[in-house]
Amino acid sequence: MATPTTTRQRRRGHDPESVLSIAVGVFNERGYDGTSMEDLARALGVTKSAIYYHVPGKEQLLGRALDRALDGLSEMVADERAASGPAIERLEWVVRQSVRILVDRLPYVTLLLRVRGNSRTEQVALERRREFDAFISHLVKEAAAEGSIRPDVDPALVTRLLFGTVNSIADWYQPSRGASSDDVADALLKMAFTGLRV
Amino acid sequence: MATPTTTRQRRRGHDPESVLSIAVGVFNERGYDGTSMEDLARALGVTKSAIYYHVPGKEQLLGRALDRALDGLSEMVADERAASGPAIERLEWVVRQSVRILVDRLPYVTLLLRVRGNSRTEQVALERRREFDAFISHLVKEAAAEGSIRPDVDPALVTRLLFGTVNSIADWYQPSRGASSDDVADALLKMAFTGLRV
DNA sequence: TTGTCAACTGACCGAATGTTCGGTAAACAC
DNA sequence: GTGTTTACCGAACATTCGGTCAGTTGACAA
Numbered sequence: 001m002a003t004p005t006t007t008r009q010r011r012r013g014h015d016p017e018s019v020l021s022i023a024v025g026v027f028n029e030r031g032y033d034g035t036s037m038e039d040l041a042r043a044l045g046v047t048k049s050a051i052y053y054h055v056p057g058k059e060q061l062l063g064r065a066l067d068r069a070l071d072g073l074s075e076m077v078a079d080e081r082a083a084s085g086p087a088i089e090r091l092e093w094v095v096r097q098s099v100r101i102l103v104d105r106l107p108y109v110t111l112l113l114r115v116r117g118n119s120r121t122e123q124v125a126l127e128r129r130r131e132f133d134a135f136i137s138h139l140v141k142e143a144a145a146e147g148s149i150r151p152d153v154d155p156a157l158v159t160r161l162l163f164g165t166v167n168s169i170a171d172w173y174q175p176s177r178g179a180s181s182d183d184v185a186d187a188l189l190k191m192a193f194t195g196l197r198v
Numbered sequence: 199m200a201t202p203t204t205t206r207q208r209r210r211g212h213d214p215e216s217v218l219s220i221a222v223g224v225f226n227e228r229g230y231d232g233t234s235m236e237d238l239a240r241a242l243g244v245t246k247s248a249i250y251y252h253v254p255g256k257e258q259l260l261g262r263a264l265d266r267a268l269d270g271l272s273e274m275v276a277d278e279r280a281a282s283g284p285a286i287e288r289l290e291w292v293v294r295q296s297v298r299i300l301v302d303r304l305p306y307v308t309l310l311l312r313v314r315g316n317s318r319t320e321q322v323a324l325e326r327r328r329e330f331d332a333f334i335s336h337l338v339k340e341a342a343a344e345g346s347i348r349p350d351v352d353p354a355l356v357t358r359l360l361f362g363t364v365n366s367i368a369d370w371y372q373p374s375r376g377a378s379s380d381d382v383a384d385a386l387l388k389m390a391f392t393g394l395r396v
Numbered sequence: 397t398t399g400t401c402a403a404c405t406g407a408c409c410g411a412a413t414g415t416t417c418g419g420t421a422a423a424c425a426c
Numbered sequence: 427g428t429g430t431t432t433a434c435c436g437a438a439c440a441t442t443c444g445g446t447c448a449g450t451t452g453a454c455a456a
Binding site for chain 2: 432433434435436437
């Protein structure tokens with residue numbers, strides 16, 4: 001009766017989760033298309049065929065990774081704090097949350113940001129990402145319409161620059177350097193909202 | 199005596215230059231590793247083997263493209279305007295020039311920004327790019343030391359955010375949308391230097 | 397001790413990859 | 427017209443690719 005189907009002590013080895021997290025690491029190092037199943041096998045310490053015991057294939061591995069990134073963004077968009085209040089405050093909240101998601105799910109979001117649309121899996125992910133971008137774009141326009149953003153720059157340009165900055169974090173952020181998600185978000189918001197110059 | 203070795207009217211076809219520019223376009227659409235020589239051949243309207251009449255191979259095509267981007271950045275760093283005057287003004291000039299180079303050589307710089315280091319060619323390019331990054335990093339530190347940048351953000355973080363923003367332009371800029379290099383640089387400098395909020 | 401089963405190996409498959417090569421048609425030089 | 431050069435094609439090359447499958451191993455239950 002005790003622990004009938006529970007996960008007891010496994011005799012060391014992989015599971016779908018460990019395969020995914022290691023695979024995503026390699027995808028980010030070499031690029032998805034630049035990564036062979038042989039590369040993954042080497043990183044996992046097993047042979048190629050062992051991978052297929054845990055996951056259906058390379059593209060499904062990518063799909064699961066992209067979903068992790070996109071699910072985070074979807075949850076944020078659905079949050080009440082993204083829907084009510086002054087647009088500029090919602091924008092600030094969304095920027096801060098975006099940075100948090102990017103940092104928390106760094107490898108998954110990094111992968112998402114590099115997707116080009118070379119397969120159905122990638123195209124589906126790009127489509128979900130475009131929905132997020134449209135949400136942001138709308139939010140910036142609202143903030144501009146409410147007079148909270150300087151009127152001498154096109155809101156569309158503001159959107160791209162602001163979230164270009166957020167997304168660029170994926171290119172350099174390393175948790176080992178000590179800066180937390182909030183540290184980065186604070187610096188980003190200071191720069192973008194009130195400016196760097198003294 | 200007239201036009202002995204000059205380029206006269208070619209009977210339409212490709213040359214190394216046209217192959218390069220079309221190839222770089224495809225590389226940016228699908229990613230370098232995601233692009234096959236067959237893909238390039240299709241885009242060029244010839245067979246795979248015809249490509250090898252004009253260029254030595256796929257990797258050399260990449261190398262030439264990356265050099266175009268890096269040469270632009272090297273020229274800028276060597277310019278006198280990057281060396282003398284208040285650091286904050288040099289920084290502003292370098293940001294503006296970086297945007298100009300990125301826009302002028304958009305496909306080449308875009309390619310450079312996506313290089314992961316999967317081959318010797320890519321590693322050499324990454325090394326040159328790191329030199330540029332070090333130059334920028336030093337410049338920001340100077341501006342901070344001169345008291346021109348708000349002291350409550352780490353200069354290293356400022357460097358990454360500022361040039362993360364510049365580099366992110368490659369992800370969305372389309373000349374057909376009408377914005378010039380200076381338009382983008384103006385908006386970027388307004389945001390980063392004096393802030394978006396009214 | 398035997399049987400079960402999760403986790404894996406090694407040999408292999410067909411397709412796709414980057415590249416080479418022998419040949420060739422059209423444009424040009426003379 | 428003849429010879430040369432330019433720009434290409436089609437077939438083949440070795441290699442690598444993602445993926446399959448029949449078997450093996452070792453921990454564990456009975």
